[in-house]
Amino acid sequence: MIHDERKLVEKLNFEIDKRKKLEEKLSYEANHDHLTKLGNRKSCFENFENITKTLPFLLYFDLDNFKIANDKFGHKTGDKVLVDIAQSMCDSFGQNNCFRLGGDEFIAFSKAYPQDIELLRRTLLEPILEFGVGISIGVAKAEDGLTPDEIMHLADENMYKDKAHKIIRHQSRT
Incomplete structure (x- = not known):
């Protein structure tokens, strides 16, 4: 028994x-995002307040020309671009501080405002230069009284300003 x-x-x-x-x-x-293994949008918002206590700067990333590269080189290469960008972000900010919001948009949290945005851009893009993809970056600080949505919106607006400035810088002058 x-x-x-x-x-x-x-x-x-x-x-x-x-x-x-x-x-x-x-x-x-x-x-987690199944492709990049980064935290997903849900995870980002669930952990937002705890993360910003020690890492108050939110960096919003959007890949430029990703659709063109995806169409030109194929979806398998497009997936590789996303995975490589995710790895570059993890190398720069740490795995637990990076999230894929969806598509070609990413978030990272940092202790300080990046000293050199252009250097950060080059570092993140290094593994995918051959595919003609760029990256636009917006930064916002998590201030008291702002909700996670408001902080993310500020970073998103700054990212679009960065994208617009890059377009102006790269237009030919006639």
Whole structure:
């Protein structure tokens, strides 16, 4: 009888471990982008306030000409571009501080305002230069009284200003 009870306990422990692993897997999948392995939009907003306590600068990234590169080189290469950008961001900001919002938009949190945006841009783009993709960057500081949506909106607006300035700088003068 004791032998049978031990077997039952072993079986129950096995089932409990199996269930815990499944719960961990489902939680990971619910909070991470399957392609880049970065946290997703949901995870970003759930962790926003805790992250900004120590990393108050939000950097908003948007890939320029990604659709053109994706169409020209194919979706497999497009996926590689996204994975390579994600890795560059992790190298610069740390895995837990980077998120993919969707498509070709990313967020990273930083302790300080980047000293040299152009150097950051070149560093992030280094692995994907051959595909003609650029990156626009907007920065906002998490200030008291601002909601995560408001901070993200400010960074997004600054990113579009950066994108507009790059277009003006690269237009030929006649």
